[in-house]
Amino acid sequence: MKEEQVVLVNNQDEKVGLMDKQMAHETGGLHRAVSVFIFNQNGELLLQKRASSKYHGAGLWTNTCCTHPRDGETNEACAHRRLKEEMGFDTELKESFSFIYKSEVENGLVEHEFDHVFFGVYNAEINPNLNEVEDFTFVSLGNVSKDADQHPERFSIWFRIILEKFKEHLSGMEHTLQKAVGV
16 A cells, blocks of 8 residues: 655745655644535534544544645645545535644654634534544534643644634634524
């Protein structure tokens, strides 16, 4: 089986090469990523609890889904692909912002990503892939923000970082959400 590769990028998100995903996380190579946040008609965020078999972030709550674009795959196509693979549905997505972060995670690994954050709204059946997702729930932003502040050990590091970034973009996102859910 071919090892999964990530797209290495510079600080301007320009491709500089490819690297085995595990190696990129061992060496801390900056690579491209996408994170998807899905909201329901009530403005609640769909969280997933990562499967306990994941090589990092196992059993932690995080955003709806996330992954790494394949070589030649657009960020948006990647976001749609992974939403279907992890949560079993697809919906319209819009890229809201991107940022770079670097953080050590368990098992001696490093997340160093140029992360593109997508938002969408969905109000139908969810059929998660149990190899990827142990549980899921919809929660208000206020409640998840408070819980992440009080119990950071329950959440993935990237989700906690994105949650802080999300607050910076919240005013623009509120309008998008209101329009999408018809409020």
